[in-house]
Amino acid sequence: MTAQASASGALPVTDAGPDPALASTLAPALAAQGVGVVIDGATLLDGVDFDARPGEVHALIGPNGAGKSTLLGVLAGDRPAASGSVQVEGRPIGSWRLRELARTRAVLLQQHDVFFPFTVGEVVAMGRAPWRGTSAEDDDERLIAAALVQTDVAHLLGRTVPSLSGGERARVALARVLAQAAPTLLLDEPTAALDLRHQEDVLRIARARSRSGDTVVVVLHDLNLAAAYADRITLLAGGRVVASGSPDAVLTGERISEVYGQPVEVIPHPRTGAPLILPLR
Amino acid sequence: MSRVSDLVTDAVTPPSSPASPSRAEPSPAAPASPAAPAAASAPRRRPTRAAILFAGLAVTLVGVMLLAACSGQLPISPGEVWNSLLRGLGVDVPAAAVPTTDAALWSIRFPRIMMAVVIGAALAAAGTLMQAVFANPLAEPGVVGVSSGAALGAAASIVFGWAFLGEWTIAVAAFAAGLVTTLFVYLSSRSGGKTEVVTLVLTGIAVNAFAGAALALLMFLGDAGSREQIVFWQLGSLNGSRWQQFAVVAPLVVAGLVVAFLLARTLDLFSLGERGARHLGVNVEGVRIVVVVVVAVLVCAAVAFAGIIAFVGLVVPHLMRMIIGPVHRGLLAASVLGGAVLLLAADLVARTAVPMADLPIGLLTSLIGGPFFFWLLRRTRRRAGGWA
Numbered sequence: 292m293t294a295q296a297s298a299s300g301a302l303p304v305t306d307a308g309p310d311p312a313l314a315s316t317l318a319p320a321l322a323a324q325g326v327g328v329v330i331d332g333a334t335l336l337d338g339v340d341f342d343a344r345p346g347e348v349h350a351l352i353g354p355n356g357a358g359k360s361t362l363l364g365v366l367a368g369d370r371p372a373a374s375g376s377v378q379v380e381g382r383p384i385g386s387w388r389l390r391e392l393a394r395t396r397a398v399l400l401q402q403h404d405v406f407f408p409f410t411v412g413e414v415v416a417m418g419r420a421p422w423r424g425t426s427a428e429d430d431d432e433r434l435i436a437a438a439l440v441q442t443d444v445a446h447l448l449g450r451t452v453p454s455l456s457g458g459e460r461a462r463v464a465l466a467r468v469l470a471q472a473a474p475t476l477l478l479d480e481p482t483a484a485l486d487l488r489h490q491e492d493v494l495r496i497a498r499a500r501s502r503s504g505d506t507v508v509v510v511l512h513d514l515n516l517a518a519a520y521a522d523r524i525t526l527l528a529g530g531r532v533v534a535s536g537s538p539d540a541v542l543t544g545e546r547i548s549e550v551y552g553q554p555v556e557v558i559p560h561p562r563t564g565a566p567l568i569l570p571l572r
Numbered sequence: 573m574s575r576v577s578d579l580v581t582d583a584v585t586p587p588s589s590p591a592s593p594s595r596a597e598p599s600p601a602a603p604a605s606p607a608a609p610a611a612a613s614a615p616r617r618r619p620t621r622a623a624i625l626f627a628g629l630a631v632t633l634v635g636v637m638l639l640a641a642c643s644g645q646l647p648i649s650p651g652e653v654w655n656s657l658l659r660g661l662g663v664d665v666p667a668a669a670v671p672t673t674d675a676a677l678w679s680i681r682f683p684r685i686m687m688a689v690v691i692g693a694a695l696a697a698a699g700t701l702m703q704a705v706f707a708n709p710l711a712e713p714g715v716v717g718v719s720s721g722a723a724l725g726a727a728a729s730i731v732f733g734w735a736f737l738g739e740w741t742i743a744v745a746a747f748a749a750g751l752v753t754t755l756f757v758y759l760s761s762r763s764g765g766k767t768e769v770v771t772l773v774l775t776g777i778a779v780n781a782f783a784g785a786a787l788a789l790l791m792f793l794g795d796a797g798s799r800e801q802i803v804f805w806q807l808g809s810l811n812g813s814r815w816q817q818f819a820v821v822a823p824l825v826v827a828g829l830v831v832a833f834l835l836a837r838t839l840d841l842f843s844l845g846e847r848g849a850r851h852l853g854v855n856v857e858g859v860r861i862v863v864v865v866v867v868a869v870l871v872c873a874a875v876a877f878a879g880i881i882a883f884v885g886l887v888v889p890h891l892m893r894m895i896i897g898p899v900h901r902g903l904l905a906a907s908v909l910g911g912a913v914l915l916l917a918a919d920l921v922a923r924t925a926v927p928m929a930d931l932p933i934g935l936l937t938s939l940i941g942g943p944f945f946f947w948l949l950r951r952t953r954r955r956a957g958g959w960a
Contacts, residue, residue: 367847367851368850369847369850389850389853389854389855390853391853392853393851393852393853394853396851397851398847398851400845400847400848400851402845402847402848404845405843405844406707406708406709406842406843406844406845407707407709407843407893407898408893408897408898409840409843409897409898409899410897413840413897413899414844417840417841417844417852418852420837420838420841420852420853420854421852421853423837467844471852
């Protein structure tokens with residue numbers, strides 16, 4: 292039922308009470324106001340407001356071309372916003388040094404290729420690069436091993452990445468991102484290439500990370516996964532925010548039918564009560 | 573990595589799934605015990621392979637150096653070479669049986685050997701750097717116009733009879749023109765603070781074509797003598813290498829290699845793509861600019877005195893990557909050694925294959941390198957479905 296908890300509800304971080312150190316972590320880890328992106332005259336994003344807070348899984352959903360990946364790119368600092376502003380932990384994203392940023396947020400892209408035949412172990416170890424020369428290096432082996440196990444790629448350790456299947460490559464990329472141990476995770480369609488079990492794995496990991504105080508922003512196409520695992524959902528269409536809030540509030544049959552151009556019905560799951568989105572066939 | 577694999581087989585506790593306590597299979601962890609021992613032993617193979625490779629390359633390098641010192645119009649025994657080496661270093665050893673031995677070694681063969689070593693190392697390291705930083709196996713210093721620019725500079729100084737720097741004029745003109753051409757290609761393919769690899773390669777093609785036409789024009793303008801000189805400069809040769817040249821080339825190459833090794837671990841991250849590297853804190857464009865300058869310096873230093881020597885920068889990194897994998901600290905070191913061995917061996921063949929003649933070494937490396945690269949391509953395609 293945590294899936295429907297509001298951002299200030301049953302999260303462990305708020306249970307700690309008025310401890311100022313913990314309370315300050317409730318400020319948005321990532322925030323964007325009025326973000327606009329225009330490329331070659333095409334408006335990819337238009338006046339998008341967004342924020343993601345420690346302790347929550349925030350899903351970005353929307354039809355193809357809605358601007359989900361573009362927004363993720365802006366939040367990651369990959370592309371500048373033509374208008375509006377983005378803050379990471381309260382500071383304008385442009386004022387961050389790349390290395391600091393890499394210790395603060397990790398990004399899983401849709402593209403998981405590795406250009407040269409690095410082994411799985413070598414690629415996952417690359418996730419530790421931002422921590423080189425810091426005391427956090429002592430955790431390298433433990434974090435790498437944990438990430439390999441979490442993503443179920445430990446048995447592929449010595450294989451080269453180009454020899455893996457698409458789904459395996461995606462899991463290796465996720466392992467690398469997890470090993471980076473950044474408190475904010477940006478995941479762009481992490482479930483796209485994965486089978487049923489590993490899709491659930493990825494979102495279980497995302498939820499576990501959020502419950503330990505991290506911030507997770509995840510682009511999802513599967514609305515039922517979003518409904519089951521997200522604390523908050525932002526629905527984008529045509530570069531604008533259509534709705535943002537708890538899964539129950541955002542995922543209404545009428546809204547989804549209209550935005551996606553596909554009639555659906557939304558029924559509560561008989562056991563968990565989470566919204567189930569079923570296309571009308 | 574071996575300790576990581578030990579940790580993995582210990583099975584780290586998976587994250588709990590507070591949302592689904594009732595599930596029978598709550599953890600994303602993999603038991604994966606049957607595959608674990610095999611996986612654990614796999615990463616250990618590379619260090620062993622690397623040790624064998626480095627030992628083999630080092631022994632081969634010393635062996636070929638000795639062989640090169642012994643071979644030539646005046647055959648010299650290894651013992652004589654050793655004695656001459658000691659004499660040159662001030663050790664009191666009886667004089668050589670043949671009086672010209674010391675002169676042949678110290679003023680002709682030793683400088684030539686040392687030039688082959690540093691130039692081979694420079695070319696191979698430059699190729700490794702280019703391939704790494706553009707995450708592209710076809711990137712080669714020639715792509716960004718280093719060689720064609722240098723050739724143009726050399727040709728211009730030959731045809732117009734420039735002599736403002738005396739006998740060094742051709743080398744300096746080649747070095748400067750190569751450097752300028754590289755920077756031009758790089759800077760003009762940048763847009764909005766970013767370099768697109770395809771744009772870079774296409775810009776390089778355009779600039780190479782222009783430089784080729786300009787070179788043809790210079791040859792047309794020049795007299796028969798300068799035409800011949802340009803042709804032979806382009807074919808590349810280590811004939812006439814001297815210590816003074818080595819004293820110029822070696823510091824440049826060493827400086828370039830130091831920067832390359834400092835960047836080695838960062839270069840690995842480029843294989844994740846530009847965005848992937850950036851997300852791990854790499855200033856992609858900053859590193860690229862440094863690398864392009866280093867590559868230009870390495871290749872220009874080599875080309876300035878030896879002319880154009882193709883394929884070393886393309887083939888050696890590929891070959892070494894096949895043997896010890898793509899991790900750049902090892903790969904760079906192996907490429908440096910491999911490039912030195914390859915060029916030294918090629919030069920030995922170039923000056924001994926045909927009696928009383930010095931074959932152009934650039935011709936030789938392309939003659940062998942071309943078909944070898946073809947074989948390498950086919951083989952890689954079969955095994956890993958290509959590089960892309």
